[in-house]
Amino acid sequence: MNQNLQPKEIKYSQGCPKDDGERRKRYRELLEKGEKLFQKEKFGSAKYHFDQAYQICPSEEIRQRIQLCEENAQRMSQAQALVSQGYQLEREKKLESALKVFQRSLDIWDNKEIQLVVARLRAKLPKPTLAPAYQAEAEHRYEEAIARYREVLELQDNPQVRDRLGICLVKKGAYAEAANILVSSSSQEPEVLYYTGYALARIGHYSEAIKRWEAIGENGSELARQREQLIEIAVSDLIDRAAGGEGEFEAAYQEAVNLLRCCPDHPMVSDCVRLMSLEHLEHLWAGEKFESMLQFLLSIETERGESEEFLPFMLAKVYFRLAEGSAQYLRPAIAFWLTVIYNPKYQLPSRLKAESLSPTAAIEEQKQLIFDLEHKLEELVTEYKLSQGEESLKEVLIHWEMERQAITFLYEAAKEEESLAEILCTPAFAERFGLSSLVLGRLRTIKHRWEQDEQFWIVGASFSLARSSLLLLNQGRLREALAALPAKGESGDRDDEFVDYCRQRLFLRLGIEKLRAGEVANLKRYFTQATPLIQRFKKYETEIVQLAQEIPFDPQRLISMDEVLQSLVRHIKSKQLLDIASYIMSYKANVLHGEGLITTQDAERICQKALELNPDNEFAKDGLREMELHYKIEDMAKALRKGNLKKTADIVASSQNEEIKETFFNLIDTILYEFESMPSSKEKKIAFLEELYQQCEKVDTEHPVLYDILDKMEAVEEEDRSS
């Protein structure tokens, strides 16, 4: 297919016309014929057929085809006219002119036959040589050199000749055209690179120019000087362009950023980018275009976040203003605002100079301003409460508290350890700018002074990899906190101790939650993990003591609580913990014994163990007394079962316990009641009653049962007498 023809395949509407078989057939024939003629470049005839088809069923596709036929016919006609002119010139032996005319015809309508004619004519004509072009260039006749190079290029493209043409164009001052030609050059020749760079510089593409010059790889003093000169000119030009309006700013700023990428260490370029950024930010701020400002600042953060000190300062202000209108900006507002107001690097405005304040007054004023600005942020958080409700507030408040606690701690610690002042920031800020390791490193330097203060550990954990886990823990989302906790060893050496602190707190909380819920399986494990935390901070020990004091009357929970406390007292020997461990142990013994779940011996052993923990444990002592009593009753019952009355009475008498005594005399009552039916002689009965009396008297000389025995003896005597 001829390349002049549009390769696009046209799909004619199918099924048109719908209602007439004959017309439909005719329509399809016309389209097929038209298409064949079109392919044969017979555009007039093709158009005729397409016209006919269009009349039967008009469609956009056929209309386009008709239009294409018309356009192609016109172009072909123009090309044919040029071809005729070319042949005429050839007949007149004007071969150069003929060649040009044929080439023009090919530009309009490609044709294989004419391509052959052009090749034939080129072969006939003498080839233009480069020598005159070189000579003209060497003699600084650049216009002539340019014309000669163009002639050569018209006949055949040649990269080297194109480079020479470009260089000559630069020398003549045609920078745009020169740059257009030279940028596509692949030459690494210093001459080509230099001129390419120069042309680009002159049309304002400074970064590309510098790249070309740097590719020369030669730090010759002349080029180095010019490079410096160009940078100075570029900076001056870009600052001017940036001030020209929104549209101008975009392009100039981008060029400045590109230039900075080429020479990142050049102070003038970085200062140029900084100035342009600041002026743009001021412009956006004045127009209250905070969203645009944020986007711009975020692009700076991505591009060169670490090197721009103004970035946190500006972000603090923008996030604050955005948070006034939308709660979604509250979290970053908290991180940036707190960092900026506390960190001396961002110097809050001071009236020191203007109003000749004393340094002390200035410090006080600074504190006051920090307080006021913090309060302003707090107001935003409170407003958020009103707009979002309690549940969302909880999350934001916890975030706010963590951030505030961390920075206020660092602020106070910085008064003693100056090196902390320069890294004053909130955990979220540190995370965003990759400062967490640095902060943790500085925190470690003051560990010896603060490690007994739990705030130190909370702050450390909030800067560590356990940050998100701690946040969830503070929100009471324990399962999620556990999932978010870095695995042991995952944090490397970086923040192990702070991750451990968080882990211990989480396990303690999980343990307490499980105990309260009655989920006692593996409970000891949680408290064992938390032991160092409980050991270090009294408040957790007190919490456990309170928890133990409130433990319900539930054997299973008592067993678990006892296990927990026993494992803790192995490491922590504080009085309150030993006391409660002792109490819970003896309480457990009593409850389990009372429920019949353990033997008296076991209960006694447990109570004795409890007394080892706390010898003053009255509950354990009572328990032991109970056990002793129980033993006596058991012994008494055993002696009675064997009929050993003397031993029984001895046990009861030695016990000096009213309960045993009562049990004993109840038994004696039963014996007396059953005595009547005992088949025995009078002597034996009397002897038995005398023995009974003697033993009962041993226990209690005044017990009424003694009279009952005497009555019984008299009754036996009487009975004997009457019989």
Next chain:
Amino acid sequence: MNPYKILQIARDASQQEIVQAVALALQRKDYSVRQVAEAQKTLMDPRARRVAEFIYLLDSQRWAQGLSLPKERLSLDRLELIHCFDKF
């Protein structure tokens, strides 16, 4: 609300200028009397004014101090071709 915007005054406006700005703001009626009064109150109180200054003014100039930039506008015409790489 931004008191500087409500009263349309500069950062370093004096107390007298604030009073004048209040009158003009009331005439303009862009803001309610209460908002204008609030703005005046804020800017008349040194403590509240410093807070407002921090919140509502960007203060970008403090970051532009000491920048090393060309002192004058430089033309590209000063960039002359060097010929150390020329082949011809």
